[in-house]
Amino acid sequence: MTTPLLSVENLSVAYKEGDHHTRVTHEVSFDIAPGEVVALVGESGSGKTTTAQAVIGLLPENGRIEQGAIRLNGEDISKWSSKRLDAIRGSQISLIPQDPTSSLNPVKTIGAQVGEILRIHGDRDGKVIAARVAELLARVGLSDPELRARQYPHELSGGMKQRVLIAIAIALKPQLIIADEPTSALDVTVQRRILDLIDELRRENNTAVLLVTHDLGVAADRADRIVVLQGGHIQETGEAKALLIAPQSPYAQRLLADAPSLSTTAFREPRPGGGDAIVVDGLVHEYGLGRKKSFRAVDGLSFSVKRGTTHAIVGESGSGKTTTVRDVVGFGRPTSGQIRIDGTDIASLKGDALRQFRRKIQLVYQNPFSSLDPRQTVFSIVEEPLVNFSGLDAGARAKKVNDLLERVGLPEALRKRRPRALSGGQRQRVAIARALVLDPEVVVLDEAVSALDVTVQAQILKLLDDLQRELGLTYLFVSHDLAVVRQISDTVSVLQDGRQVETGTVEEVFLRPQSAYTRELIDAIPGKRSLALA
């Protein structure tokens, strides 16, 4: 066997908090051979980002390596000073950061930022740099590179920004690229193109890639080997193929079972639907831009949802999903078209009638961190809708709230806590409990599981499914993740640029997509390789 390019041996990293040192990774070891793709997979808090940061010497100030070695081409770099590491950062190891929107300097042009790495590592001639920058931008697939080099980050889309960051990462042809969740902020189709690009560049220069991801589907598609982390311990390391077919550790088995993109489960069994709970007819929503211009965010959307079933709205960012949701729950006013919930036209309601109507339809937000008041306790968050509406006294309210919290699986000890002392999954359970406490008929879930880890996501989806069965709820489920939609929905509408390109039962749309766009979306679901294996 050849010497590995990077070899991480018994790496333990601790963070200092006050007087404590908390270890977040425990004796993590793995190797990366030249040209190999190794995926570091785990849920949030598993230590995968910490490990990646330690490799490139970019741990936060309160973090330090307690033991272990990081060998690059046989030399231990774990004890190098930051200044000494500067020489290899960018030239031998480079990083593609997680969030493309916050990783570029907003006041510098793209060209200046790509050129910076060349300048830092020795290039002085402005013309040479400009030519190289244009070449790099063209290489990562940006059209009109000379123009892009003069533009600022805000003039580019998320996918384009990620391409720029990749251009910076490959500028000096490093031996190892660390990609920290490079696509988690992007739409599926963009995600696929970006990952294809990284793959292609890797093959061209025989670069090794350390891919940090929470998505086992992405890891399955792209990696040669997979390292599964949980709570800072390695649970399993192995060839991607072998690990996907027969995972050894219980944690990897659970992760595999929970990943929606990898599940081969059949479509949902049809639910006995009643009458129409939601009818949307010819919905058009325009936003005014200045005096005369306007932008049509939703253009002629029509669908209906039978009582007790789930309808999904699928599309990429900017497709009009959120605008539709806000109109349906009555926060927005459609420009034209009708929305009837249980026979009532929302647009006709005003003032107190609208307030009373809200009992019937509740919204669960995408981000469980911003949708709960940081100053309220869990109990008072869930109690609040009851205070607003029902004439129940304090005792009856407490009973109802406690029953419901138990139902969504929140232990009693958490009820006096404030949201910041809860995990993401627990917060989303609180948000679901708040939505259900008024016994609504329709619950709208706006990307309600997108911000959660796969395992937590699977639990929440199961909870939603159980609640639907027991309470006969109707769900309107908005998502960009087709794999999740396949799992939870009965019917689906696919939106593109505000227009509905396809609608029908999930089975029809997934197995016999009519439009090219739907086909592209379905093809972009990660995890194809493992499904082919199964």
Next chain:
Amino acid sequence: MTSFASIDAFTTTPATVSRTNNLFGRLRGVNPGLVLAWLVIALVIAWAIAPQLFTSFNPVQGVPSEKLKAPTLIHILGTDALGRDLFARLVYGAAHSLTGAFVAVVVGLVAGTALGVIAGSTGGLVEEAAMRLVDVLLSIPGLLLMLSIIILLGFGTVNAAIAVGITSVASFARLSRSEVVRVRRSDYVEAAFGSGGTFLSVLWRHVLPNSLTSVLALAALQFGSAILAISTLGFLGYGAPPPTPEWGLLIAEGRNYISTAWWLTTAPGIVVVVVVLAANRISQSVGKGR
């Protein structure tokens, strides 16, 4: 002094949350400047509440034979032209200056926050009107505005305090409006409307509690500048009439003897500066504590 109690609650929470249990660790975590600031404020509040505990001299009735004495052990800050003990006058003056500053802050806080919250939460025409009114207030130089208000209301400690308060309405209104606008756009406020909250209940339960922290920090800051402003008015003769031992008035009265009895201006001047600095330090910690 309710506002003090609430500020106190804010600043002490981080300290109690600290996990270090040994005494040494706890002492190390405490910021000496902040402790000193609280001690200063506590001392002047004690002066205001029970001045007779700190001095046995009468602040208003002088002893003519004892006039313009330099600081000695009996009169630790010396005496003024009428033979009154300067330290006693400072101690008794605390009540005037502090209540003045307190009234001023309350006026500014209540009126300004109300204006800002109404503007921020209703939006539209009401907001435009309120914020243009604030712009007008901000465009008039502070001292000129205070003097004009006093001339309208008449002289006196309370009127001076109200005048000072009104000049700070604008900054309270601006700050609270921006905070309210920030909180109002958050998901949890929309969620509260979604779960059937009426405008007022959402405002009371969610918007106000989440936007008031930085307003409280500003209140502590304004407390310092209000003491300064009230002393300024006292110095110019627009505040409390003599023989009230108000701090600004003490400086003004001592001015005539600055070449022979320097302590008459210096001592009250230093007291004002120290109290203002202490209030600023506390305000800083409130701002950081959130």
